[in-house]
Amino acid sequence: MFAKRIIGLLPSPTMMLDQRAKELRRQGIEIINLSAGEPDYDTPTSIKEAAIHAIEAGFTHYTQPEGIFELREAIAHKFKKDNNISYDPSQIIVGAGSKQILYSAFQVLCDKNDEVLVPTPVYSSYIEQIKLAEGKPVCIKLKSPFKLTAADVERAITPKTKILLLNTPASPTGAIIEKAELQKIAKLVIKHDLWVISDEIYEKIIYTGKHISIAAINKLVKEKTLTVNGVSKAFAMTGWRIGYAGGPKNVIRAMTTLQSQMTSNANSIAQMAALGSLKSGKGTREAMNNSYIKRRTFLLDALADIPQLSFVAPEGAFYFFVSLEKVLGRKYKTAPEWCEALLKEEKVAVVPGEAFLYPNYFRLSFTKPTVTLVEAVKRIKRFVEKNS
Numbered sequence: 001m002f003a004k005r006i007i008g009l010l011p012s013p014t015m016m017l018d019q020r021a022k023e024l025r026r027q028g029i030e031i032i033n034l035s036a037g038e039p040d041y042d043t044p045t046s047i048k049e050a051a052i053h054a055i056e057a058g059f060t061h062y063t064q065p066e067g068i069f070e071l072r073e074a075i076a077h078k079f080k081k082d083n084n085i086s087y088d089p090s091q092i093i094v095g096a097g098s099k100q101i102l103y104s105a106f107q108v109l110c111d112k113n114d115e116v117l118v119p120t121p122v123y124s125s126y127i128e129q130i131k132l133a134e135g136k137p138v139c140i141k142l143k144s145p146f147k148l149t150a151a152d153v154e155r156a157i158t159p160k161t162k163i164l165l166l167n168t169p170a171s172p173t174g175a176i177i178e179k180a181e182l183q184k185i186a187k188l189v190i191k192h193d194l195w196v197i198s199d200e201i202y203e204k205i206i207y208t209g210k211h212i213s214i215a216a217i218n219k220l221v222k223e224k225t226l227t228v229n230g231v232s233k234a235f236a237m238t239g240w241r242i243g244y245a246g247g248p249k250n251v252i253r254a255m256t257t258l259q260s261q262m263t264s265n266a267n268s269i270a271q272m273a274a275l276g277s278l279k280s281g282k283g284t285r286e287a288m289n290n291s292y293i294k295r296r297t298f299l300l301d302a303l304a305d306i307p308q309l310s311f312v313a314p315e316g317a318f319y320f321f322v323s324l325e326k327v328l329g330r331k332y333k334t335a336p337e338w339c340e341a342l343l344k345e346e347k348v349a350v351v352p353g354e355a356f357l358y359p360n361y362f363r364l365s366f367t368k369p370t371v372t373l374v375e376a377v378k379r380i381k382r383f384v385e386k387n388s
């Protein structure tokens with residue numbers, strides 16, 4: 001039979017739901033799919049051109065396992081300019097999406113039964129990846145407005161705690177961890193000699209407040225932090241599969257060794273496209289962000305007009321995490337039942353909170369044009385009114 005580690009492995013719930021919505025569409029059933037965690041925009045032309053140029057120039061061979069030097073140099077420059085973190089290119093690794101980078105990070109840092117602190121609601125891949133590394137996820141259940149505090153972290157630390165996972169801005173809540181709180185968290189990290197894996201993939205999609213990287217707080221915490229990022233969300237490049245991380249040299253070296261045995265290297269052409277995105281993608285990124293701002297503004301009003309639902313305004317990312325607490329218990333008892341019925345009756349796909357280890361909520365992704373969101377909210381409102 002299969003290995004134990006695979007028997008217990010759960011598939012990515014958001015990807016499954018997205019697939020299901022796409023399958024229904026193939027059957028001719030028109031679905032408004034607000035489940036996917038990816039921009040609806042096409043990759044900007046200048047980035048595609050960088051890839052076409054790479055193909056035509058014959059840049060089609062294996063690269064260094066950690067990624068081509070020019071890209072790592074551009075990433076080091078980005079970390080300095082945007083995040084005020086100084087990394088040498090030898091402290092950077094490029095992988096097949098930040099998901100693979102996160103997987104490698106857990107494999108490298110997490111030993112059997114090591115505890116990893118995971119604030120929830122959370123992007124569920126972390127949990128499965130920690131289990132694959134034989135670690136023990138320890139969830140820190142946050143309450144609305146879902147902002148992690150140092151006190152939350154301190155309460156969860158035990159002698160077995162090895163890693164603290166941070167995701168700011170977060171999926172699915174959009175919450176940002178403020179600088180003052182990060183400073184306090186950094187102190188705990190040093191005091192308890194923890195590692196930090198800081199997933200900052202949504203850093204460029206911000207509406208209120210400011211993104212701060214924990215590695216920028218001070219040198220000591222930088223030495224214990226792996227700063228994870230990628231081009232998927234910021235540059236509408238989810239399919240290209242390029243993510244990266246900066247961190248202490250020995251961690252990057254170990255991840256590189258693992259990568260050399262696992263994938264050899266990230267796709268050479270996509271690495272060139274990612275280099276193009278860091279050099280010339282800013283304009284289109286800002287245009288995309290402007291439309292997210294408008295969609296968010298629309299949803300703040302439109303969802304507030306459904307009094308049975310409640311939510312906090314997302315500070316970043318492109319999701320609303322909506323509470324069903326006032327709605328459940330009558331016709332539908334759980335968020336998965338409610339979401340399933342919404343899909344069946346109103347043809348709108350959203351993700352139940354269970355996918356983020358947080359029942360009684362759903363995540364709505366606003367990576368669709370406002371006209372589509374107008375129709376989606378109309379249907380959600382009708383569904384809520386009918387069933388409460």
Ligand code: PMP
Binds near residue numbers: 099201
């Ligand atoms: N981290 C978070 C919080 C995410 O939401 C996602 C994508 N859904 C990823 C990492 C992975 O992104 P990618 O592998 O495309 O870089």
